[in-house]
Amino acid sequence: MMRLKIENAWLVTMEGEDSPYKGDLLIEQDRIIKRGDCSANEADEVIDGTGFAVLPGLINTHQHSPMSLLRAYSDDLKLMDWLDQKILPAEANMTEEDIRAGARLAMAEMIKSGTTTFADMYIHMNAIAETVEEVGIRASLTRGLVFHEPDGGVRMAEALDLIDQWHGKAEGRITTMFGPHAPYTCPPDALRQVIRLAEERDIPIHIHLAETVEEVSTIRQKYGQTPTEYLHALGLFDQCHVLLAHGVHLSESDIQLLKGMQGGVSHNPVSNLKLGCGIAPVHKLQQEGVNVGLGTDGAGSATTLDMFEEMKAATWMQKLQYGDPTILPAKEVLKMATIHGAKLLRLDHEIGTLSPGKKADLILINLNKPHLTPLHQLESLLAYGVSGADVDTTIVNGKILMRNRKLLTIDEKVLLRDVQIRAERIVQSV
Numbered sequence: 001m002m003r004l005k006i007e008n009a010w011l012v013t014m015e016g017e018d019s020p021y022k023g024d025l026l027i028e029q030d031r032i033i034k035r036g037d038c039s040a041n042e043a044d045e046v047i048d049g050t051g052f053a054v055l056p057g058l059i060n061t062h063q064h065s066p067m068s069l070l071r072a073y074s075d076d077l078k079l080m081d082w083l084d085q086k087i088l089p090a091e092a093n094m095t096e097e098d099i100r101a102g103a104r105l106a107m108a109e110m111i112k113s114g115t116t117t118f119a120d121m122y123i124h125m126n127a128i129a130e131t132v133e134e135v136g137i138r139a140s141l142t143r144g145l146v147f148h149e150p151d152g153g154v155r156m157a158e159a160l161d162l163i164d165q166w167h168g169k170a171e172g173r174i175t176t177m178f179g180p181h182a183p184y185t186c187p188p189d190a191l192r193q194v195i196r197l198a199e200e201r202d203i204p205i206h207i208h209l210a211e212t213v214e215e216v217s218t219i220r221q222k223y224g225q226t227p228t229e230y231l232h233a234l235g236l237f238d239q240c241h242v243l244l245a246h247g248v249h250l251s252e253s254d255i256q257l258l259k260g261m262q263g264g265v266s267h268n269p270v271s272n273l274k275l276g277c278g279i280a281p282v283h284k285l286q287q288e289g290v291n292v293g294l295g296t297d298g299a300g301s302a303t304t305l306d307m308f309e310e311m312k313a314a315t316w317m318q319k320l321q322y323g324d325p326t327i328l329p330a331k332e333v334l335k336m337a338t339i340h341g342a343k344l345l346r347l348d349h350e351i352g353t354l355s356p357g358k359k360a361d362l363i364l365i366n367l368n369k370p371h372l373t374p375l376h377q378l379e380s381l382l383a384y385g386v387s388g389a390d391v392d393t394t395i396v397n398g399k400i401l402m403r404n405r406k407l408l409t410i411d412e413k414v415l416l417r418d419v420q421i422r423a424e425r426i427v428q429s430v
């Protein structure tokens with residue numbers, strides 16, 4: 001059995017009060033087996049971690065990975081204008097091979113900026129799953145379901161195929177969810193059907209919720225309820241584990257309805273800021289015990305998939321919103337990007353902390369840089385000072401996917417050339 005030791009690093013374990021501390025980490029095959037002092041002869045390979053921080057890999061809880069093809073293509077618009085006039089017409093031009101290339105580009109960017117697991121919602125999920133399998137990253141995959149178009153039945157069959165074919169595959173790196181897109185694209189009967197199937201199969205549900213004020217008024221006009229009340233009345237929160245993307249416009253009584261839910265909210269601060277959607281009530285949700293993870297949303301809105309930028313935006317927005325700098329401190333926002341994200345994806349038994357017994361999904365950050373020196377409070381430095389480009393090494397399931405910033409499972413040069421050609425073709429006729 002292959003054993004890898006990372007020695008003399010700052011271990012940011014994300015569990016217990018003693019984190020971070022200096023020590024070694026021992027990995028056997030795909031799992032962390034020991035933390036603390038390990039002797040050199042226990043390992044086949046050693047990484048010198050002197051001057052590096054080791055963190056659990058970051059968990060991006062809401063993404064549309066192929067939208068990396070639409071990075072910086074259409075900005076500075078309101079959400080519905082952006083989607084209807086620019087994004088949906090461009091997406092209509094994407095082939096399955098475009099989606100494969102876009103997903104691979106997103107995976108390259110994520111690995112290079114420290115993300116080891118992501119939750120995705122898109123189409124042609126078979127191509128995305130094959131790419132996840134090949135690249136070595138971990139993912140929770142969802143076939144997005146938009147029911148106000150005539151081929152809803154076909155999409156549902158594809159969602160079931162994804163779950164049947166891929167749940168637990170790629171050495172267990174792939175899990176799946178159902179993905180009804182949003183309250184405004186899914187009528188009640190369709191949502192009831194998804195909820196029933198999710199309960200029967202014990203599969204979580206991933207859905208956009210309360211992203212804009214326009215969504216809240218559309219749903220109120222149609223059903224006389226807030227989007228959260230609408231989903232609650234349909235039974236979404238009764239038994240299912242649910243991942244709610246955004247949750248920007250939640251009233252006090254909406255938050256009471258979410259109290260006790262299984263799953264929680266994926267907070268996507270950069271996308272919310274750029275699309276002018278608003279500031280999610282993260283602090284209030286957390287006070288009521290609702291779990292909140294972090295995500296980027298697609299690169300079409302967020303521009304980059306750098307989770308360190310999301311951490312900064314998340315904490316700054318809450319401090320500003322509540323006029324209180326003690327809210328969402330560094331340690332808490334690091335938890336949102338790791339263990340809270342793992343809980344949101346129902347993967348906290350496997351990932352999210354550097355605990356012996358968990359999967360070896362971790363990143364090494366090079367602290368030996370002017371903007372990361374001196375070292376006082378490591379968690380502050382990580383939350384407020386580090387960016388994705390400071391990630392040196394990324395390991396998923398015990399396998400090194402990036403070392404010294406070189407991707408080992410993706411040919412970056414070939415990929416970038418291929419993506420540029422595809423992206424130009426996709427937007428040409430829009």
Ligand SMILES: CSC[C@H]1O[C@@H](n2cnc3c(O)ncnc32)[C@H](O)[C@@H]1O
Binds near residue numbers: 121
């Ligand atoms: C049917 S696959 C997913 C679908 O969602 C679209 N999308 C991307 N960003 C957002 C967002 O912020 N709110 C709602 N929908 C979004 C994406 O373009 C795909 O068509």
Ligand SMILES: [Zn+2]
Binds near residue numbers: 062064208245297298
């Ligand atoms: Zn989204």
